[in-house]
Every structure is written in structure tokens, then in C-alpha cells.
Amino acid sequence: MIDFGKPLGMGCLRLPLFDEKEPENIDMEKAKKHIDIFQENGYKYYDTSYVYHKGNSEKALGTLLVDRYPRDAYLISTKMPIKWMTKPEQMELHFQEQLDRLHLDCIDFYLVHMMERETYTRCEKWGAIEFLKQKRAEGKFKEFGVSVHDTPEFLEEVLTTHPEIDFVMLQINYVDWVNPSIRAGESYKVALKFGKPIVVMEPCKGGTLASLPEKASALMKAYNPDASEASWAYRFVATLPGVRMTLAGMPDTKFLEDNLKTFDDLKPLNEAELKIIDQVIEIINENTVIPCTGCNYCTENGCPQNIPIADNFGLINDMKRFENSSNAGNINRVNIQADYYESWVKNGAGPASSCIACKKCERICPQNLPIVSYLAEYVVPLLENWQHKA
Ligand code: SF4
Ligand code: SF4
Structure with a gap:
């Protein structure tokens, strides 16, 4: 029996940074402090990948966790970046490199990263599942899983063909539970049907919840003024039967502390709270133009025009929120449009209108967003053309 500690895992896609525009530049002192707080409070699960923080996430865990804590004090999950590979030999090469980065001889959990149709086809062609079975048999990790970004039907197909898969990683949150482009509730039921831990x-849908x-915030505060908005989201997923671990990025100490408060005393949402969640979903859907989570996979995959896709989509959503809110803090329309100008003109990024529709970004977007259309429909008219007129 594996001792998982408390059921919150540190999502090392979002370690503390000095500057959000430099994801490779981790604030190691702050990350060390977060790991120490996490460990001291009985949490021990860390989820990373070959590509997070441009490779520095695994290296940070090697230095800050593996070198400083006994082997039984933590569990590390990382992922095979087959989607980013060009030849089968890289499966072995990258695996060894990951062990080196993490300073480990064996990992705890290893997943196929970004499993969707294209990745699956490559897995089948290259014998990736056989490779993973072999590594598991050699004791190189305890279990292997798949991090799935596709339909429930696809998940069913993969688990039927490969019953040897030990567990699944799924995007689940209360908005995507019934979101027709994600269908998280249905995928959850497929995983349960196959008896796979989740x-x-x-x-928190990239922090948006x-x-x-x-x-929406007012509804939650009226019911429970002490609970953070994030705590509602975590309680919704973490108490679902079959959920083994919930991952959260915690770049700020205040988020980390709030999450520990939620998970130290984890309770399912009651009926009244679930009714509030239904209302909140409606409000969110009215206020979200582009359901981008800000994961930045699209830009890390190398947009040839260097367009800051997630930044642009974030600004469009902020603009909509501003227009529908009586209290949007410092956000105002002019500031948003000025931000856009800063993001591409000052920092040399590409304007949305320079998109050549190569769809490299769309092929990797875990949310299956029609990025090219969104850029043309929203970013160009609302942000770029405004700047041209100014
Ligand atoms: S489709 Fe446009 S935004 Fe996407 S990668 Fe190609 S140029 Fe960049
Ligand atoms: S557009 Fe898609 S890949 Fe890019 S940041 Fe948003 S959700 Fe992630």
C-alpha cells in the first residue's frame, strides 16, 4: 500500500517565478519554502513533467526535494513527453534524462503526457505502452498512467485496449463537468467504470475559479464569508469517489496556505453549496469569452509568429469581466488595451493579425480551442485594431 499523505498534490507546472514572462526562471528560495511548508503539514505528492518550466521544474524538485528529504517522505509523478518527441529512441533518452534531473533511480508515477488521438497513434506506433510496462517491471516506477485530453469515448478506447494502465489523470472542475468541449463528468464516469484511480x-481551471x-463571488461570500473561492472548487473535485489526488499550482504562499486549510479539513459540498455552484457556473459561462486556462502549451510548442496567445485571451476575458462588473479593481478597458500594446510591441511579440493559421497551437491545446478563430474574432478587433487607431 502506498502512503499518499493528504490528498493534495503540488502541481509543479506553476512553481514560484520571479517574472511570469520567464517560466524557466524559478524562484528557488520561495519554491524551497513552499516545499518545506507542504512537507511539514503532511503532504507528499509532487506532479511535474519533462516540459514544465522549460525543463527546470524537474531539476528544481531534484535539488529542493530529493536532495533534502528521505526517499519515503515524498512521491514524485512525472511524464513522458512523447507529444514533443520526433523519434522512438527519445523515449529511453528522455527517461534517463528525467532520472538525472530528479536525482532519482526510480520515480513513483510516470504518465504519458497529453494523451489525445495524435499522441495515442504515436504511442501505438512506437510501442510506448510496452516500453512503460517494461520500465515498471524493472522497478523504475511503481505505476504508470495517462494524462488524458480528449473525449470520454477516447478514454474508453484507451482503457479497453490497455487494461495494464494503472491510473488516469483527468481535467475535472465544476465548470468543465458539464462543459460540452471537455465533458469531464463523463470521462470521470469512464475512469470509475474501469476502476482506475483518478x-x-x-x-481550479488554471486559477480562473x-x-x-x-x-458569483458575492453568492459564495453570502453563504460562507470565510471560505475562499478556490476552496469551493477543490472541495467539489477532491471529495468525488475514486479521486486519489488533486493537483494544484501554488506559486503564491497565500494560495498554498489557503489550500492547506481546505485539505486539512476536507469536506464535500452540501446540497445548498452545490446549488450555489450551479448558479456560479451560469454566471461564469456568461462572463467567459474564451475558455483558456493559461497553461501556455500553445506558445511553448513554438508559435512561428511568437504570438502571446494566452496573454491575449486573458486580456479579452478581463475586458469582458470589467464590462460586467461594478467592481473590477484596477482593471479598465484602456489599461487592458495598453497591456496588449506592451505585450507585443514593447517585448517583440507578434501581433494577433500576424497569425498564419498553421494551427500548430491548436493541435496541442488541451482545451481544444479554435485559437485561430478566436484571435481573428476577438483579439484583432478588440485589442489590436484599437491600438492602431490610438
Ligand atoms: S496558428 Fe497562428 S497562433 Fe497558432 S501557432 Fe500558428 S501562427 Fe501561431
Ligand atoms: S490557448 Fe489552449 S494551449 Fe494555449 S494557453 Fe490557452 S488553454 Fe493553454
């Missing part, structure tokens, strides 16, 4: 990613529109 690790939840994006429980921790920063709700004013009207």
Missing part, C-alpha cells in the same frame, strides 16, 4: 488536474466574476 488524479485531477486543473481543479479562484478569481470569479463579482456576482
